[in-house]
Amino acid sequence: MDITNLTYLFYGYSAAWIIITAFVFLLVSRGRRIDGELARLKSLVADKERR
Amino acid sequence: MKRGLITALAIAKKDLQTELRTKESINASASFALVILVLFSFAFDLGREELYAISGGMLWLVFSFAGALIVNRSFARELPNDCLDVLIASPAPAWAIFLGKSVAAFLLLFIVELISLPVFGLFYNIHWTDRFGGLLLVMALATWGITVVGTAFSAVTVNIRLRELMLPVLLYPILIPLLIGAMGTTTALLGGEPMFGQAASGEALASLRLLVGFDVIYTSLALYMIEFILIV
Amino acid sequence: MREKAIYILAILAALVMIPNLKTVFMGLPDEAMQGAIYRIIFIHVPAAINAQIFFTVSLVTSILFLVKKNFLWDSISVSCIEVGTMLVLVNLVTGSIWGRNQWGIWWAWDLRMTSQLMCFLLYLGYLLVRPAIAEPTQRASISAFVAIFAYADIPLVLMAIRLPNVRTQHPGPVLETGTMAPEFRAPFGLGVLAVFLICTALILIRQHQETAQREIDSLRRELHSI
Numbered sequence: 001m002d003i004t005n006l007t008y009l010f011y012g013y014s015a016a017w018i019i020i021t022a023f024v025f026l027l028v029s030r031g032r033r034i035d036g037e038l039a040r041l042k043s044l045v046a047d048k049e050r051r
Numbered sequence: 052m053k054r055g056l057i058t059a060l061a062i063a064k065k066d067l068q069t070e071l072r073t074k075e076s077i078n079a080s081a082s083f084a085l086v087i088l089v090l091f092s093f094a095f096d097l098g099r100e101e102l103y104a105i106s107g108g109m110l111w112l113v114f115s116f117a118g119a120l121i122v123n124r125s126f127a128r129e130l131p132n133d134c135l136d137v138l139i140a141s142p143a144p145a146w147a148i149f150l151g152k153s154v155a156a157f158l159l160l161f162i163v164e165l166i167s168l169p170v171f172g173l174f175y176n177i178h179w180t181d182r183f184g185g186l187l188l189v190m191a192l193a194t195w196g197i198t199v200v201g202t203a204f205s206a207v208t209v210n211i212r213l214r215e216l217m218l219p220v221l222l223y224p225i226l227i228p229l230l231i232g233a234m235g236t237t238t239a240l241l242g243g244e245p246m247f248g249q250a251a252s253g254e255a256l257a258s259l260r261l262l263v264g265f266d267v268i269y270t271s272l273a274l275y276m277i278e279f280i281l282i283v
Numbered sequence: 284m285r286e287k288a289i290y291i292l293a294i295l296a297a298l299v300m301i302p303n304l305k306t307v308f309m310g311l312p313d314e315a316m317q318g319a320i321y322r323i324i325f326i327h328v329p330a331a332i333n334a335q336i337f338f339t340v341s342l343v344t345s346i347l348f349l350v351k352k353n354f355l356w357d358s359i360s361v362s363c364i365e366v367g368t369m370l371v372l373v374n375l376v377t378g379s380i381w382g383r384n385q386w387g388i389w390w391a392w393d394l395r396m397t398s399q400l401m402c403f404l405l406y407l408g409y410l411l412v413r414p415a416i417a418e419p420t421q422r423a424s425i426s427a428f429v430a431i432f433a434y435a436d437i438p439l440v441l442m443a444i445r446l447p448n449v450r451t452q453h454p455g456p457v458l459e460t461g462t463m464a465p466e467f468r469a470p471f472g473l474g475v476l477a478v479f480l481i482c483t484a485l486i487l488i489r490q491h492q493e494t495a496q497r498e499i500d501s502l503r504r505e506l507h508s509i
Contacts, residue, residue, distance in 0.1 A: 005319045008384035012323040012377045016330070019376065020481070023369045027488055034495045041502040048506065203432070207425050211416045220411050221429060224404040225436050228443035235446055261442050268435055276431065279349045279424050 055147040062143070062151025063158075069128065070159060076124040077159050084117040084167045088174060099176075106177055107238030111230050113167060114190075115197060118160045119219050122201030125152050126209040135209065145281040146274045149202060153273075156198040164190055182240040185255070189240065192262040193233035196269065200225055203273040206280050232261040285491060289484045296480035303473040311466065323381045329475040330373040331399065333482055337367035338406070342434040345427035357423035358493035360430055361413065362486040368406045370482065375399055401440045405433040419500055 070077055091109055095101075129135035138148055168186070172179045179186060204221045208214045236258040244255065307325050341363040348356035378396060383389050390396065409429045416422035 005384060008380055009320050009322055012380040013326060015376045015380060016326045016373045019369065019373050031492055034492050037499050038495055041499055044506060045502055207428060213415050217412050217415055221408045224401060224408055225432060227401050228439040231443040231446065257446055265439055272435055276428055280428050
């Protein structure tokens with residue numbers, strides 16, 4: 001078996017998974033930000049309504 | 052339908068008249084096209100054969116840049132004094148407003164092209180007069196494609212932030228197939244190949260089919276869908 | 284409910300993918316011409332197929348949004364396009380790495396590469412223009428408009444790259460006449476399924492975020508009005 005062939009196969013699969021993982025990471029960080037913002041706004045609204 | 056067409060004509064006439072009075076976008080666009088044509092001569096140092104081989108590509112790059120400048124103003128022109136709101140609130144159907152503006156932009160870009168083509172031939176010593184009829188046909192079809200998609204995106208981007216930046220980002224990827232077709236045919240025509248008849252290679256005809264297909268698809272899509280965009 | 288669905292999809296994807304990767308890497312023989320590198324096809328092509336599937340879904344949901352004005356459809360379109368664009372990127376990068384190995388160059392202007400690159404650029408435009416629009420209804424209708432325009436371009440791109448004056452690498456068998464050896468078919472199909480399951484989970488997460496974002500927008504407006 002040709003070793004450069006295997007090297008590029010490894011590159012190919014790692015690249016694919018790196019892209020997917022990066023996307024998931026972006027998704028999770030955006031989700032955190034949105035959740036935090038939502039909680040903050042909800043408490044703000046509740047505060048204002050109590051007054 | 053008929054009333055809509057009359058409205059479209061009136062809007063096209065109004066746009067052309069304002070443009071002819073102020074000459075703001077046509078001057079900018081034509082001088083921009085000339086500057087790019089001059090710049091190309093510094094970018095490439097080519098022999099005659101090579102020059103003919105890339106002539107179609109050069110011309111259509113210039114035309115599409117000039118086109119983006121023209122369609123950018125198409126709806127943005129109506130922003131001062133809230134003219135756009137008045138246009139939308141008027142009984143004119145959205146597709147008629149859109150059609151009128153597309154026709155006006157088409158004519159303006161066509162004028163710019165007719166100015167740049169002889170300049171291009173003169174600067175680069177390219178014979179374009181032999182196949183002028185075929186060139187006119189290709190220019191008409193491809194210019195309509197550029198302006199109809201461009202005016203549609205001009206309507207889309209008119210109210211958003213970063214309007215001038217977003218228009219090219221949206222416009223050029225969509226135009227790629229049209230430009231591929233136009234560039235190929237123009238190169239063939241400038242190389243002296245006829246478009247129809249025995250001597251034609253079929254390449255020009257295939258590109259022509261693509262141009263017609265592009266025009267038909269996007270004209271109908273835009274006319275049908277513009278209502279959803281202009282109302283908001 | 285949604286969270287359960289996401290977990291179930293992720294577990295299913297793992298159940299499909301892990302044994303499948305084992306078959307691909309340990310079970311299948313090397314391909315006669317290419318050696319080991321051909322195994323890239325089991326991620327490369329599923330990514331492209333799934334991208335097309337999600338773009339088609341986004342076309343349908345974009346039309347549905349324009350007709351029904353229900354923001355559910357808008358959130359599905361944007362999620363599908365985001366995940367689809369990511370998949371096109373996976374497809375391009377893995378293809379490029381394969382090309383470096385087999386052709387000796389990172390990029391050749393062949394039919395499929397060109398069309399995929401244009402697809403990527405088209406939907407990148409969508410993803411760039413969306414955050415530039417502040418008003419939610421306007422954002423959703425403009426996005427739907429752009430998505431439909433972008434999708435209509437795909438057949439034209441396919442037509443344009445077949446024009447005789449466009450230079451290509453002629454991967455004829457890949458495009459038209461090729462068939463796959465029977466023992467490759469099952470792992471290939473399972474690869475498509477695995478990518479589909481993962482990406483559906485991602486789309487569900489993204490779609491939920493889009494809904495939450497709209498809730499944030501309306502809460503902000505409410506705060507202003509109080």
